[in-house]
Amino acid sequence: MSLGLEDVRKIAKLARLRLSSEEESLYREQMGKILDSVAELSRVDTSKVAPTTSVSGASGAWREDEARAFSGAEKILSLAPEREGSYFKVRKVIEG
């Protein structure tokens, strides 16, 4: 399967990854090979097979949605690259 550079750029955009042009060509080639290799799955008849999403065996972990006190806020906020008081500081989100 061959991927075009445009495909690679589109995926990088979806993944929020800035890639150099060297990375774009490298991943184009490597992903093409990996996708060729995984294409072997099309040989397996799965028309009557359900997908497996979990192998945990634990079925449903329900609990009451109760508010509980949390004392770790300061520790978590202190990890932010930029903060202001009790807020994470980010670049402007809304234009204008």
Place this chain on the structure above:
Amino acid sequence: MTTIGLSAGDIAAGVAGGKFSAEEAAREHLARVKEKDARVRAFVSVLEEQALAQARAVDAKKKRGEKLGPLCGVPVAVKDNILIEGVETTCSSKILKGYVAPYDADVIERLRKADAVFIGKTNLDEFAMGSSTENSAFFKTANPWNPDYVPGGSSGGSAAAVAAGFCPLALGSDTGGSIRQPAALCGAVGLKPTYGAVSRRGLIAFASSLDQIGPITRTSADAALALCVIGGHDPLDSTSSPEFAPGKILDELSQNLAGLRIGIPKEYFIKGIDPEVEAAVRAALKVFEKLGAKASEVSLPHTPYAISTYYLIAPSEASSNLARFDGIRYGRRAQEAATLEEVYERSRGEGFGPEVKRRIMLGTYALSSGYYDAYYAKAQRVRTLIKKDFEEAFASVDLLLTPTAPSPAFKFGEKTKDPLSMYLSDVFTIPSNLAGNAAVSVPCGLTRAGLPIGVQLIADRFAEGRLLAAAAAFERERPFPRLN
């Protein structure tokens, strides 16, 4: 030196019985790290001060006459993708450099209660993606048996730490073989518990439906001891299972192997296995037969599709899990970014290494509109068939015996240029992650060049007792040499 080389069980017994103190054990192991880790480079960070303080607290507890935990005074190394409160946790990635864990992982809470002592955080392939620890953004870890060779991965630092005698117990995580393969390559015991046996809370997620924390040790008895401490239901991990029963595991550990039915899956003895590995694994089977086990050939017909299935499911889950590293709440933020979008793209583009980016790209593609059914959903259906293969096999045998890895340790740089050749290192370990069952790698010999070989035993879900009993019986029959 008195405590170096002792098992975790013997150190705990020595501390509890007053033969030596937890502080002595910690000092001796830390001194060995200081002396030898410049060559191995197993550790991303050594927690000397904290470890000594923890050890002194254990000694004080003993002095007060309080009951000590089952791992009292045992020096433990922790893979650097598992959170210890107040300690930097990097995943061996530039994007997390400086991240100080705000809470303890569930396994760390349990180890603390068991009075274990944390001596350091170990190197890994960035975000646990790799099979040689060469993908660490910081440095390469050497195989303690021969420094020209990789230790395997992704838990390469943990396996090397145990093999080098820095600690009798290290924690790793296993998504596609990341505990068992480095254990095999370093001559250690590596256990991937049943999915759901050990809580994943505080393990930085790679592929959530596959990730499982487990111990790397020198003996199977220590693996059992460690599993009984770290396993158990955690209400804060909704995939952790209430079925885990540590008492049963310890009861089964001394069982003999008379009548044990061992299946040899023919799909695991394929062309391309290193001949010395195949010979050592077949010799291991003879040992089991001598111990009373009955061997028979079985078939797990969908095994050849496991790698492709894994390399769709794991990157897909990774692309979703790693979306949280966006430079906003923690980790590295790109400074030159003008817009929010640029903050994301640059922080991630600069912060992640090549293998992580490759997998995020692959996963994003497999999940993207128009491709989801052909790739991700298809892989999940094949996963069902792989799981069913195991269920059918375990209807007629108790354990499966296979090589852990197709080759012994390889040289640095040998597989880094071709991702697909690196991915093949996990061909025999991946199926158990897809099926969620328990598996262990046990050292079974050395190559002529002196590199360790591992044999893998695979058991049904929650059959760790039977699994480790077989491993322990094998060890008694075939003691494995240790490095000085």
